[in-house]
Amino acid sequence: MRKIRLLGDPVLRRRSKEVEALDESVESIVEELFQIMYSEDGVGLAAPQIGVSLRIFAIDDGKPMAFVNPKILWRSEDTNIGEEGCLSIPDVFEDVERSNSVVVEYLDFKGNVAKKQFSGYTARVIQHEYDHLDGVLFIDRIAPNRRIAIREKLISIIREANRK
């Protein structure tokens, strides 16, 4: 099974590529995302976090959902602030401002094109995971004073990542 990539791993900063065909390899990546997400008690996991630079992520908001080639078509102007963490940045939890609602177009795990609106916590998780596909991490979106406050912690995670 693939390992979770930690902050400092260049794959987390890359822009992931579109999936060209929903074949068995994509299916097995989706399966692995769910396996690792559940074993780590995460609510979402993006393919780059397991070292796969493809536009795929998985979430669980009460039921498992996979997103392949997602596009956020609309973000509400209304926002809220909530705490986020990330399996690639262990033990760091910080407030992030996100849109209350988003409309996402994506392929589901059966290969159907879906277009749905998500709100609240699910919208937050989707925005977080979607960022991963563009090489953006939640620590990029926190207040500058908070980034300074957690600097040492981040440096120790990067050291840990480079040791592996």
Ligand SMILES: [Zn+2]
């Ligand atoms: Zn994350």
